[in-house]
Amino acid sequence: MPSLALPGRVPRGWLCRSTKSASKARRDQINAELQALRSLLPISAQEKERLSYLHTMALVCLRLRGAQLFPPGLAPPTGPALGTELLSLLPGFLLVLSADSKLVYISENVAQVLGLSVVELLAQGDTLFDILDGRLGEDVHKKLLLAREEPGREVTFVSEMRTSKAFRLQHGGNRVVAVCGRFVALHWPPSPSSTAFLALCTPLVQSPTDGEAASQDDIFQSMHLLDMTFIDVTESVTYHLGYHREELVGQSWYSLLHPEDAELAAAQHRALALGAGAGPAAGTAVLRVLRRDRAWSWLRVWARRDGGCITCTCRCLREEEAAHLRSRQPRAAAPPAGRDVARLAEQLRALADSLSPPAPPCRWSRPEEAEDDASVCLGNSLLHRPPAQFLRFPFEQKIGCDIPSVLPQVWSAQRC
Template structure:
């Protein structure tokens, strides 16, 4: 019995010591006392690991490089239409700007508790993120993709369940310190990106700035009507699209999600709306990211869609201007 009590006491002493060290490290985090107190020990360690990771990866920057601008970075965040994200090629979070709360309803500390970029996105889009963080099979350092991100419950009630974000950035190398640890190698490029909300996050007052077209479909998603503006975004006239299946334009990687959303709409009552972000193929075989609001009308035995252009590389009446909404 003495041995049992001794072992139990030793285990408690070790736990107390570990928790004491975690509290000490948590106190060093550059966050408010209120944020510190609401962090569990597990979430504290996730946030601590992120800050340690950032310090190690950026320790090669000289003091002059770190302070070359006299303005505080908070001044720039207000001017950004989105939040800044930095990750390793493995998806480990290195930095998330504090204005992330404006776009996801989650504070910077809430996001850092997840530790990886993959924890920020919906499970259906993790494969998209993984393919874009793959630096071995993609020679270009530039990346641009759409993914749906996790939001707070309050944010979902206000903005809906679909939080699609355009992630645009590149892999960048940073100066290396004189000595590096093999445990945490710093010779890897970091993915630096700006995450901006897509058109479904715009306020109604901004609707005039949204590029969109409307379409009407049979219940099997065959086109029956298309607004004339579709010609400028897809390259197809309304006559060319009439009688054609919507699925024939959907990107193969988006077919499963499209079918699930279509099925949900067919099984729902009138007035139910489905939101989906996907790629449609243009007449010249390029791809256009589109955010779709689809509604079923049983009386007309059809489905009506409002198609917002999230990103396109060119308009069919002009010479390749790039635009990201």
């Protein structure tokens, strides 16, 4: 007996049936909606053509989260030139996260650091942990929780970030980046929906060239005799360590070193003096030096020997950067045996005598006094550890990351 269709009831067969025309209509509707969303994105027409549906949705979600944190009326009107000029002056790229670690904003110059565009980076995922090395995810999560509990407190963590295949082939791995930022309330009263983590992501670079060393603000250079006595230093040392050039010339490099780092510095010094070790890593060390205000600063030191002089290129580091680099730094080599020490001291004295100007009239009454004096000047600073009776001063290093006031302007500029 055939069943009767009750009023307002759909026959059972229609619930499970999906025709080709209905599926095509749904696909066409989805495509049209994605095309409409793609047309609203503030990117060039060529970039829009290359966007897949996944990339389109990722960019749309990023812009929606950004519009929630940075409403159109939040920042004063500004032209696109401000954003371009600001980004060109930064040593890294800007990163903004929501309270739940979702990506909200990534500055366009990220491609210069990671080799990936914003779109390619979003293909990795929509959270910070999707673009970081997973091995340090727990430590990064703790840092972000600490910053969220104390808004305004600056935190720094160092981790590898995902990069393009071409970058990994060229550099042998992903890029190590120091992320320095803090949580700020963008609207009042503060709430999780109006709180963002604003950060500057700075790469830990390899050995700088001479041209880069002369142009970068976080680098200074010094020149030493073979016993590491200062003979010249760039004026920028005043900004980093507080000393004037005249105060350092004639002083020993070892007089500035932290006692716990003297052995590492001596190993680097020996390697340069003996010509041991090939490659740039042989002359690289991470050390603490004493500032003029009696605080300790971390430096990454690249040293090379140029005839009778040693040139050091020094870059200032945050404590977290120094800890990361030290964890990958090879252990200092054991000092030479006693006979090798004597031979090395003799070679250094002979080399210094051949490179130094004619000596002034003799001021020693006995030859033994001259020999002892030369040994002290040229041997002790290299072969013996400096006295450990240094005063210990608390480490303090503050590097500002004050970007909340300018980031809304960059955001509004890119919206134009």
